[in-house]
Amino acid sequence: METKIITVPLEEGSEIKGSEQIADYLNQNGITSDTAVTFIKEESKRETVCNCCLKTKEAVLQCLDRKQFPLIIGSDHSVSIGSVSAVLQKYDVSVFWIDAHPDINTPEASITKRIHGMPVATLMKDGYPELSELTEDKVLKKENLIYLGVRCFDPYEKAYIEENKIALYNNFSAAKDSIVRVLKKIRKNIVGPVHISFDLDAINPEICPGVNTPVKEGLSFIQVKETLNYLFDNFEVVAMDIVEYNPLNDVARKTVNIISEIVELVKEKVHHF
Numbered sequence: 318m319e320t321k322i323i324t325v326p327l328e329e330g331s332e333i334k335g336s337e338q339i340a341d342y343l344n345q346n347g348i349t350s351d352t353a354v355t356f357i358k359e360e361s362k363r364e365t366v367c368n369c370c371l372k373t374k375e376a377v378l379q380c381l382d383r384k385q386f387p388l389i390i391g392s393d394h395s396v397s398i399g400s401v402s403a404v405l406q407k408y409d410v411s412v413f414w415i416d417a418h419p420d421i422n423t424p425e426a427s428i429t430k431r432i433h434g435m436p437v438a439t440l441m442k443d444g445y446p447e448l449s450e451l452t453e454d455k456v457l458k459k460e461n462l463i464y465l466g467v468r469c470f471d472p473y474e475k476a477y478i479e480e481n482k483i484a485l486y487n488n489f490s491a492a493k494d495s496i497v498r499v500l501k502k503i504r505k506n507i508v509g510p511v512h513i514s515f516d517l518d519a520i521n522p523e524i525c526p527g528v529n530t531p532v533k534e535g536l537s538f539i540q541v542k543e544t545l546n547y548l549f550d551n552f553e554v555v556a557m558d559i560v561e562y563n564p565l566n567d568v569a570r571k572t573v574n575i576i577s578e579i580v581e582l583v584k585e586k587v588h589h590f
């Protein structure tokens with residue numbers, strides 16, 4: 318199968334400058350977009366995010382219809398409202414949300430009110446109505462969500478995840494289990510196709526600094542590659558996001574080099590589908 322790179326230059330969900338020119342930065346570093354999503358900016362950030370997610374959803378749906386693999390490279394994580402909404406129209410997917418943050422805030426519970434902290438709740442129909450509508454009659458089910466690498470919670474988020482028994486695995490280096498052993502253990506519980514939503518801030522910011530909201534510690538790049546290799550080799554991965562890239566925070570091209578390696582890994586795996 319062929320991989321299609323869809324770049325999405327959204328900043329309004331994070332409200333942090335730096336991601337508008339990601340397609341140019343990626344291009345300068347040898348990563349060419351097949352589709353660069355464009356959208357109308359409105360006065361309201363919410364409406365802008367909504368326009369952007371709708372366009373992202375359309376681009377992803379087009380890929381899926383053409384039997385191509387959509388690899389979405391984005392700025393703020395709100396773009397996943399668009400990408401996962403598209404995938405949900407075609408598949409009853411399990412979503413691996415690899416991130417420092419759970420992104421499951423609701424508009425009411427959110428402290429910052431930034432939409433990039435709400436995509437998971439939005440996909441579960443607990444977001445702003447005009448954004449939650451993008452999933453149409455589908456919804457991301459709690460039992461189909463698996464968090465990896467999450468280590469920075471708001472109190473509401475922590476309580477929600479615990480109460481709803483959402484699968485969450487982190488702190489692999491301290492645990493006896495390696496990340497692959499954890500994935501092997503949970504494999505039998507995962508049914509159907511998989512969407513990977515990978516936030517670059519899951520990685521330790523010392524090795525991956527070019528993100529919007531860094532959180533100290535985190536996964537090593539080796540752990541990320543092990544995870545992706547395992548997921549692609551053992552599941553039907555149907556789409557993937559790489560998000561929260563902020564070129565203005567990058568140091569010595571560390572982050573863009575990581576993106577580049579991930580893109581090559583994905584293309585290689587998808588090529589054999």
Ligand SMILES: [Mn+2]
Nearest residue numbers: 394416420516
């Ligand atoms: Mn995120």
